[in-house]
Every structure is written in structure tokens, then in C-alpha cells.
Amino acid sequence: MKARWELILIPPLLLSFMLLAASQIIFLRSSFYRDLGYGSSGTEFEFVNYIKFFNDSFYLKVLWDTVSVSFLAMVFTLAFAFPIAYLIARMWSKWGMVLLAGIVVSTFIAIVIKVFGLFIMFSRNGFINQTLLSIGLIDKPFTIIGNEAGVVVGLMHFTLGFGVVLLFSVVQTIPRSLEEAAQIFGASRWRVWYRVIIPLCLPGVVAGSLMLFNMSMGAFTSAALLGDGRIYTLPVLIQRVVVMEAKYGMGGTLAAVLLVSVLLINLLSLYLLLGLRRRRLVIA
Amino acid sequence: MKKLQRPELLIRVMSIPVSRILFYGWCSLAYIFVLAPLVIVAGASLHRGSRYTVVQFPPTELSLYWYSQIPATHWEALSLSFGLALLSAALAYCIGIPAALGLVRSSIRGKSLLSAILRAPMQIPTIVTGLAFLQMYYLFGDLTGLYINGSFFGLLLAHLFVGIPYVIGTVVAVLQRFDNRLEEAALSLGASRWRTFYRVTLPVIMPGVYAGGLYAFMVSFGDVPISMLLSAPGFVTYPVELFYGLENDFNPAVLASSTLVIFLSLAVMLAMQKLIGLENLLRSDGNRG
Structure with missing residues (x-):
């Protein structure tokens, strides 16, 4: 009777493994063939696309831009998500539920629609520009479409909901009694944050941030729409190279670079987490 | 006062x-x-x-003028997206729930490796998944003459690939907290294996099941990169239709149909709150990735 559980694991595993291996091997293989134009590729196995990637300042700049906007998005997402997560986790009233609902709804709504709202919000004659103009804070309308700030804002909208959900579960693991104890012994509110809340949350926050960073690295929709053909991140460039130029070899190379960077970040987060666990900094 | x-x-x-x-x-x-x-x-x-x-x-x-101007292409795209998301969530159940049960309850070695394989699709950027599936479909087409890119089945397979890990993640999370004595009690009182599963195990793990299904549904329903690479002109999902609309010709009726989607999501969330409670939805999400 005991073998039952192993048996039901086989079909899903076979399917997942086949899809995973087949799709990944095929695209990785294609990255080693030269593009001959019009979607056809060479027959010789060579590293030409990779050499091109690492020698062309355009591609390297795209890689750097992807990392830098993802990093900025991660920092700002944390700055917004952690206080919200803390607020909701420490609030067990009806209002806490309402606040949580706001986050969950925004998480589940397709990112295209949110970007759409951003377009209207920050358009040249949108109400933000009009208000800032009328009170004299700016002297000409500003835009977030087609610049790095815009891409960062778009990525934040993509990751913020997940960030709150992630950090919410981190804050929940910390008993409120620890904070109360510190307060009873005379710690100020700031000191409680510095010496109790932040150190206890740190491992979870580190792991969570790397996850958010990863999400941003792979985000296509918000980066494509807000970059508007002027700012390229790797996912946007992949789509462009494949759809517009039909260069499957180069597309595969870019995808491989993206995939490897994301996997490296995952390994790093695992390593960090294991290190912290060894030093008994994580309870879980 | x-x-x-x-x-x-x-x-x-x-x-x-x-x-x-x-x-x-x-x-x-x-x-x-x-x-x-x-x-x-x-x-x-x-x-x-x-x-x-x-x-x-x-x-x-x-x-409400723009609500009467929603073009037929939007309705078609919406129904395609909805059908696709629903079917891929349902199929993700058929594969994800057994996989989660197997992962938690079997005693084979190398479980963490198996778990990593099953959850890997979640870590792959969706644009990479889209490209990889496109190339796989091309190769499959070249070999068999059957091209499934641009077809419903082609989209479904890729969405399923991305959706399964969410179901596995949430169901594994609830199963790990499951008290096995409940099943033992049912079995010792003479319930069959299936009856025990339906009447004891399933009700207990239901929050994770609902949450996983919702994630699988929403990931499919909101996806642009995969669907964009795998769909054909005239056969696109709703987010892709919106994406092209934002990039090219802008029709304000998009606002109206998007608002309908926002309210739909709101309704789904309220239903989830009634069914399992929001905290359960989040708790079972604890080990994403």
C-alpha cells in the first residue's frame, strides 16, 4: 500500500520533466546557431551569438539596464511593501481584512490594465501633471513613458502585491510578544524596530527581495509598455529580436543569459538562506 | 462618550x-x-x-457610452482568455494535486530535486517559456507536420506548464500541516481509500486547492509574453489584445472592458474570501519558489 504515493508522482513528474527538458534544450540549442535572416539559421554549431552578446556594448547595456531597473524596483517595492505587510499582520480587525483585500485584488489584476492606468495618470495633460503645473512645482509636463523611472514604476506595480504577500508571511512568524517585551523594558518605538523587528525579519526579507528582483528581471509587459521602445530590458529585447527580426539564435542567446542570471540569483538566495539558518538566525 | x-x-x-x-x-x-x-x-x-x-x-x-462600444474582438479575446484560464487551472489540478500528494507523502529519496523540477517553471521568466515553447512547437511541426503554435491547444499546454507549480506549491503547503491521524481514523472506521480521500483529506486541503487554482487561473488570465508568442493574428487572448491596443491604435472602449475585468477580479476575490478567507489564501502561498 505504501508504494501508492510514489506511483501517483510519476505521471506529473514525467509530463513536467518532458516539457521542461524539451523546451529548454531546444531553445538553448538554437542559441548556438548563426542567424541567416528571415528566420532561418545556420547549420554549424558555434558560439557566435554569445561572442556577439559579450562584445557588443548595446547588449551589455541592456543587461546592465535590466539589472539596475530591477534593483531599483526591488528597493522601492520593499520600502512600500514592508510597512504595509507589517501594518496588516499586526492588525486583526475588519480593517486589516479590507487592507489585505486591496492588495490581493491588485495582485490578481492583469498588469496590462494597471499599466493602462499609469498611462492615463502620467499623461501630459493628466491630472498629476496638471496639478503639479498649477501649483508651480514643475514648469513643463513630465512623463514616465519611455524612461527608466517609468520602467521602475511599472515593475513596482508588477511586484508590489507579491511583495506584500511575501513579507506578510514573514512578519507573521514573529510573535508580537517579543515587541511588547522590548517595549516593557523601556525600548522606544524606533529601538524596537532597530533591535527587534528588523533583525528578526531580515532573513525573510533578504530571501523575499531576491525573489522580487527575479520577478523584475523576467518581467515583460510593464517593461515593454513603459519602456516604449526607448528603454530595453532583456525580456523586451528578446520579444523584439524574435518577433520583429525573427532572429531565433540571438533570441535564444538573450533568453539563455536571462535564464542563467535568474538561476544564479536563485542559488544565491538559497545559499544566503542556508547560511542564515546555520547561524540560527532563522526560526523556520 | x-x-x-x-x-x-x-x-x-x-x-x-x-x-x-x-x-x-x-x-x-x-x-x-x-x-x-x-x-x-x-x-x-x-x-x-x-x-x-x-x-x-x-x-x-x-x-456608459464606451460600455456599449466594446468591440466584438474584445469579447472574443475575453472568452478565449477565460476558457483558457479555466481549462488550464482545471488541468493544473489534475496534475498538481497528485504531484503534491506524492511529494509530501512518498518516502523516496531525492525529494527536493523532484520538487525543484516540478516547481522550475515558476522560476523561468515567462518570455523565456514563451520562446522555448514556440521553438519546441516549430520543431515538433517540422518533424510531424502538425504545427500547434497559434492553436488553442498550443496555448493551453504552455499555460498549463506555468500553472502547475502554483497548485503544487499551495497544496504542498496545506498537506504539510495535515494531521494524518484524521485519515487513519477514517480508515480504521471502515472507510475505503477513495472515501477517505473525498470525505476527509480533500475537505481539509481545500483552502490550498482553491488558492492554487486561483493562482493558476490568474497567471494564465493575465499573461502577455507567452500568449503573445504563441497566438496567431486574429486569435489572441485579452491581455495581448490590450497590449497591442496600447502600443498601436488606441480605442477608449478598452477602458470599459478593462473595468469589467477589474470588477470580475473583485468578485472572484470576494468569493474567495467567503470560501476560504483571505489569510488562508495567503498562508498557503507561503512557499512560493
Whole structure:
């Protein structure tokens, strides 16, 4: 009777493994063939696309831009998500539920629609520009479409909901009694944050941030729409190279670079987490 | 309760620590940031407007005009997206639930490797998945003459690939907390294996099942990169239709159909709150990745 559980694991595993291996091997293989134009590729196995990637300042700049906007998005997402997560986790009233609902709804709504709202919000004659103009804070309308700030804002909208959900579960693991104890012994509110809340949350926050960073690295929709053909991140460039130029070899190379960077970040987060666990900094 | 006199009220407000004001102020700002785009889309959809200033927020000429102008392509795209998301979530159940049961309850070695393989699709950027599946379909087509890119089945397979790990993640999370004595009790009282599963195990793991299904559904319903690479002209999902609409010709009716989607998501979430409670939805999400 005991073998039952192993048996039901086989079909899903076979399917997942086949899809995973087949799709990944095929695209990785294609990255080693030269593009001959019009979607056809060479027959010789060579590293030409990779050499091109690492020698062309355009591609390297795209890689750097992807990392830098993802990093900025991660920092700002944390700055917004952690206080919200803390607020909701420490609030067990009806209002806490309402606040949580706001986050969950925004998480589940397709990112295209949110970007759409951003377009209207920050358009040249949108109400933000009009208000800032009328009170004299700016002297000409500003835009977030087609610049790095815009891409960062778009990525934040993509990751913020997940960030709150992630950090919410981190804050929940910390008993409120620890904070109360510190307060009873005379710690100020700031000191409680510095010496109790932040150190206890740190491992979870580190792991969570790397996850958010990863999400941003792979985000296509918000980066494509807000970059508007002027700012390229790797996912946007992949789509462009494949759809517009039909260069499957180069597309595969870019995808491989993206995939490897994301996997490296995952390994790093695992390593960090294991290190912290060894030093008994994580309870879980 | 005694009504506060004005000076008293002032003192009370003044005695709130600055740090607390800053904290709540910051949180409010974050909420405005999160929700503003949705409110704006919904608000702007109500603005009738002339031909040139069609999009405006806050709306000044209230009307449901654009709701009557939603083009047929939007409805087609919406129904494709909906069917696709529903079917891929359902199939993700058929594969994800057994996989989760196997992962938690079997005693084979190398479980963490198996778990990593099963969850890997979640870590792969969706654009990479899209490209990889496109190439796989091309190769499959070249070998068999059967091209499934641009077909419903092709889309479904890729969406399923991405959706399964969410079901596995949430169901594994609830199964790990499952008290095995419940099943033992049912079995020892003479219930069959299947009856035990249906009447004992399934009800207990239901929150994780609902949550996983919802994630699988929403990931499929909101996806652009995969569907974009795998769909064909005239056969696109709703987010892809919106994406092209934003990049190329802009039709304000997009606002109206997006607002309908926002309200649909809201309704789904309220249903989830009634069914399992929001905290359960989040708790079972604890080990994403």
C-alpha cells in the first residue's frame, strides 16, 4: 500500500520533466546557431551569438539596464511593501481584512490594465501633471513613458502585491510578544524596530527581495509598455529580436543569459538562506 | 462618550508621535500608489468625451457610452482568455494535486530535486517559456507536420506548464500541516481509500486547492509574453489584445472592458474570501519558489 504515493508522482513528474527538458534544450540549442535572416539559421554549431552578446556594448547595456531597473524596483517595492505587510499582520480587525483585500485584488489584476492606468495618470495633460503645473512645482509636463523611472514604476506595480504577500508571511512568524517585551523594558518605538523587528525579519526579507528582483528581471509587459521602445530590458529585447527580426539564435542567446542570471540569483538566495539558518538566525 | 472640546482635541492630535504619523502616511501613500491605476481606469471609462479628448480622469461627462462600444474582438479575446484560464487551472489540478500528494507523502529519496523540477517553471521568466515553447512547437511541426503554435491547444499546454507549480506549491503547503491521524481514523472506521480521500483529506486541503487554482487561473488570465508568442493574428487572448491596443491604435472602449475585468477580479476575490478567507489564501502561498 505504501508504494501508492510514489506511483501517483510519476505521471506529473514525467509530463513536467518532458516539457521542461524539451523546451529548454531546444531553445538553448538554437542559441548556438548563426542567424541567416528571415528566420532561418545556420547549420554549424558555434558560439557566435554569445561572442556577439559579450562584445557588443548595446547588449551589455541592456543587461546592465535590466539589472539596475530591477534593483531599483526591488528597493522601492520593499520600502512600500514592508510597512504595509507589517501594518496588516499586526492588525486583526475588519480593517486589516479590507487592507489585505486591496492588495490581493491588485495582485490578481492583469498588469496590462494597471499599466493602462499609469498611462492615463502620467499623461501630459493628466491630472498629476496638471496639478503639479498649477501649483508651480514643475514648469513643463513630465512623463514616465519611455524612461527608466517609468520602467521602475511599472515593475513596482508588477511586484508590489507579491511583495506584500511575501513579507506578510514573514512578519507573521514573529510573535508580537517579543515587541511588547522590548517595549516593557523601556525600548522606544524606533529601538524596537532597530533591535527587534528588523533583525528578526531580515532573513525573510533578504530571501523575499531576491525573489522580487527575479520577478523584475523576467518581467515583460510593464517593461515593454513603459519602456516604449526607448528603454530595453532583456525580456523586451528578446520579444523584439524574435518577433520583429525573427532572429531565433540571438533570441535564444538573450533568453539563455536571462535564464542563467535568474538561476544564479536563485542559488544565491538559497545559499544566503542556508547560511542564515546555520547561524540560527532563522526560526523556520 | 464625551464630546472633545477643541483645545482637548488639538492636544490629543499633537500627542500622536511623529513616527506614527509618518508610518501611517507612508502606508497611505503606498496604497494610493497600488490602487490609483485601477481607480483611474474605472473612472476614465465613465467619461464620454469628444473625439479628441476621449480619455480623462476625473471624468466630467458621466456616461456608459464606451460600455456599449466594446468591440466584438474584445469579447472574443475575453472568452478565449477565460476558457483558457479555466481549462488550464482545471488541468493544473489534475496534475498538481497528485504531484503534491506524492511529494509530501512518498518516502523516496531525492525529494527536493523532484520538487525543484516540478516547481522550475515558476522560476523561468515567462518570455523565456514563451520562446522555448514556440521553438519546441516549430520543431515538433517540422518533424510531424502538425504545427500547434497559434492553436488553442498550443496555448493551453504552455499555460498549463506555468500553472502547475502554483497548485503544487499551495497544496504542498496545506498537506504539510495535515494531521494524518484524521485519515487513519477514517480508515480504521471502515472507510475505503477513495472515501477517505473525498470525505476527509480533500475537505481539509481545500483552502490550498482553491488558492492554487486561483493562482493558476490568474497567471494564465493575465499573461502577455507567452500568449503573445504563441497566438496567431486574429486569435489572441485579452491581455495581448490590450497590449497591442496600447502600443498601436488606441480605442477608449478598452477602458470599459478593462473595468469589467477589474470588477470580475473583485468578485472572484470576494468569493474567495467567503470560501476560504483571505489569510488562508495567503498562508498557503507561503512557499512560493
